[in-house]
Amino acid sequence: METKLTFDEIKEKQQLLQDNNYAQKALAILEKNNGKLDTNFNQLWHKKNAPLEAFSPSGKSFWKVTLEVLRQELCGDEGFRAQFKEYTKNPGSAPLLRGLIVSIVTISGLPIDPAIATIIVLYILKIGLNIFCEYTATV
Template sequence: MTLQLTPTEIETAQQLLHDYAPAQEVWEYLSAANGNLDECFDRLIEAKNPRETYGEPKKSLWQSTLKVLRQELCGDEGFRGKVKEYSKNPGSTPLLTGLIVSLVGVAGLPIDPAIATVIALYIIKVGLNIFCDYTDSGEQS
């Protein structure tokens, strides 16, 4: 599922995160990808980790990242609470920044703050419940 942010959604996120330095580099990639979050993620990953670092991907790095994050986020009541708080007040800069920071620190996974910003925008756009259902491979843990 390809997910695209509208120009209004991008502008709103830029306004909310104007003081959050790690998010600033996201806007260039999001603009180049015409709001497509999957493509933005790929471009950002490539910029931070050139292909010679990890080789040609055998499968989508974006889909793999979402799958791993699903395992960490969907059962985490603390993260779920942060998403609910933001959903109730989508104009809150501290709540959005807190959501991104929470992603950076989730289960000790080494997620770059700019990449966490893209992932947070994705989760906000689609909703956590849909994210969890969509990324569920049907495997029982």
Template sequence: MTLQLSPTELQDIQQVLQDFAPAQPAIATLQQHDGNLETSLEDLVAAEAGAAVYGDERKTLRQAFVRNLRREICGDDSFRARVEEYNKNPGKAALLTGLIVYLIDLVTLPINPAIATIVVLWVLKLGIRTFCDYTEPVEGQED
């Protein structure tokens, strides 16, 4: 499944986050990849790792990052409540930036605001329950 923001969704996010400077690298990466959330996340995670990562290594790095991130956010009721609150009031910049900042504070992984922005948009695109189910490791897969 390719997770992609439509041009309209990307434009809406740009407008909502226009005054939130930490999200601008995420928006630029999303624009570069035509709204593709997974490819944008791969780019940002690889850049954060500080190493040249190519091909399958990029996917493996993203998968490991998402697997670890999933452990932390899917069981956090406060994160879930914040996602649901934003979904009731989409387009509210304060709620969206608050969700991004909360994610940065929540996880023990090193996560910069651009990565957190992509993750939050991914969760919002799928829905928190679907994100948690979609990223759940396949039985027999090492966790």
């Protein structure tokens, strides 16, 4: 199942993060790709790093592998859970949203730039942290 943001959700986040170049970059590509989070992730990763095929000789989705690795780091991190909960109580807070993006970059231990972290945060916000943790445990 493909997870997408609506045009209105993209516009809302563009407005909220209007002063963040990395988020605007991610949201512009997301808008171009009709809100498809995995497609956006793939494009940003390819621009920043190398073709995904180089990382996935088995054909396993790099998006899914990344989410599985992040699950190990995020789902047990009470600090991230607290930040996530705080943002969901106040979804209009740009500083709280930026904090989630920074947390993904620092907690993950992966070479993720802030634009890619933005996509991951938007994905987790779209489906919810508990669903993310449960879903990635079974994929």
